[in-house]
Amino acid sequence: MATNEQKTAYALFTVLSFGLVGVGIVLPSWIAFQVGGSKLVGLVLLTSSFAGVLLAPAAGHLVDKYDRRVMSAIGQATRASAMLLVGFADGSSALVGEILLIVSGVGGAFGFAILSGSLAGLLQRLVPTEERASFSLRMSVAKQIGIACGTGAAGIALYYLGSSSAAYLFSAISFVCMGLLRTLPTSQSHSRGTATEGFLASNLEALRYFLRHPECFAAVLFTGLSYAIIQVTNLLLPGFVTNNLHGDSSLFGTLEMAAALAGAASALLLSGRRVAELLRQRMAPILVISALSLIAFSFSQTPLVAVITYCASGMLWSVSRSLANANFLIVIDTQMVGRAQGFSTLLSSAFGGIIYLVPVTLPAAREADLYVGCGLAIIFCVVLVRLLATSRSIAADE
CATH class of the missing domain: 1.20.1250.20 (MFS general substrate transporter like domains)
Structure with a gap:
């Protein structure tokens, strides 16, 4: 204990x-x-x-x-x-x-x-x-x-x-x-881990684990997608402020500050045990709504509307990312958490690479259009992952 x-x-x-x-x-x-x-x-x-x-x-x-x-x-x-x-x-x-x-x-x-x-x-x-x-x-x-x-x-x-x-x-x-780590317990008896085989065999075992437990693979993918939402707006916001809102660095800073403060406050307010668990069980809908907020923000025409919309979006992004991390820690077995976290980091980096290449591959596209496109792509991925995980779970039960 x-x-x-x-x-x-x-x-x-x-x-x-x-x-x-x-x-x-x-x-x-x-x-x-x-x-x-x-x-x-x-x-x-x-x-x-x-x-x-x-x-x-x-x-x-x-x-x-x-x-x-x-x-x-x-x-x-x-x-x-x-x-x-x-x-x-x-x-x-x-x-x-x-x-x-x-x-x-x-x-x-x-x-x-x-x-x-x-x-x-x-x-x-x-x-x-x-x-x-x-x-x-x-x-x-x-x-x-x-x-x-x-x-x-x-x-x-x-x-x-x-x-x-x-x-x-x-x-x-x-x-x-x-020095603070000395207070923490060792993770296994005799300080031995669970990956007893070599690197390749160990990661193949993790892949088989994901195939046997689709909910676990969905948790890894949802974690990557929750970070992808943040990566999209980090990439597009400066250009959106300049080209769509005709603002300067002060508006850019205001938007980022408002989203950060609102996100931290919302995560803290919703951190009660019963509320957090209730929301965690609705991970997919929350991710969809978070992606929809990217689309909603793309229609902002004035700085005031943008600040209000971005503030609400920041709340959703913070909560969805926190819940995705929580869901990951609950669903993934302890003996697999290191390799699962490795795959999650790999996917987050891969999603980031794809997202950061979008302006290069579509140089003529407006930031508002890219917000809509990325939002729809993330929604498609969330729904697809949810459907595949559900279908595989039903097949496994049968």
């Missing part, structure tokens, strides 16, 4: 860990721009995304093979080391700096993939099934707070300490945070 101290340590470690996510949004990009301009920033981000796709299955295998508490520490240490490389890159020559930043991006993506799966497994150990939906909604708010604090702290540290010192500081903080 998990104690309140263990749950508090888990929550605090998660907040601090996502604070490093916020730092990673600001600090590496700033240093990369100083070293090699916007071209290097794009290269680092692209490399990091590809690393997420390629290394996520390996991370999932490791999480299920070894103790989750140990793997959490390894994932955090990998991310902290990646941040240390960012600091070294600032004072190096151009070529060495570019190499260090690219390696840092790959290491950070791999470390985050390991940490995501490990934390999911630890949460399953700490929180009973009936409380996970509620706990996940509260943790989603905590993660948003961590990211916001991390981005702000990175900006302040850059101003007062400089690039290298700021990177060294956050790397040290990341290492220190690992």
Whole structure:
């Protein structure tokens, strides 16, 4: 039985860990721009995304093979080391700096993939099934707070300490945070994992598991689709503000702030155990409504209407993403959570790649039209996944 101290340590470690996510949004990009301009920033981000796709299955295998508490520490240490490389890159020559930043991006993506799966497994150990939906909604708010604090702290540290010192500081903080993991329990007896075979056999076992349990595969896909909704608006919003609303950066910032605040507030208000579980059981309709909100926002013609619509949309996106994560943690068996998280990360990265290529493949399309098209595509995927999962479940029962 998990104690309140263990749950508090888990929550605090998660907040601090996502604070490093916020730092990673600001600090590496700033240093990369100083070293090699916007071209290097794009290269680092692209490399990091590809690393997420390629290394996520390996991370999932490791999480299920070894103790989750140990793997959490390894994932955090990998991310902290990646941040240390960012600091070294600032004072190096151009070529060495570019190499260090690219390696840092790959290491950070791999470390985050390991940490995501490990934390999911630890949460399953700490929180009973009936409380996970509620706990996940509260943790989603905590993660948003961590990211916001991390981005702000990175900006302040850059101003007062400089690039290298700021990177060294956050790397040290990341290492220190690992002490919180000592409070958490090991995930298996004798610290042994459940993936006892090699990498290929282990992931084939996971694929067979998904085929036998269509609801589990649906949970993985729904998690990826919930993030795809966010990726769509992250891509299209700047152009929509400029071309459709004829606004500037102040309107863009207002929209993002309103959506973030409304999203965090809605997740917190709906985090009661009974309400969260009730909503979690209606995952597919909520995802459809969230995708419809993309279409609704595309019809905004004035800044006031856009702010109101985007605020409501932010509430739906935050809740749907939190519920998708909660559903994942409830439906997926503990022994498979690492590999399932790896597949989820792979799908999220793949969906992101497809979405980010849309403006390239359809250069003449307006942002409003792309909002509608992406919204309809996500709805189609949700309905298709739901129908396939239901049909396979019925076939399995028969």
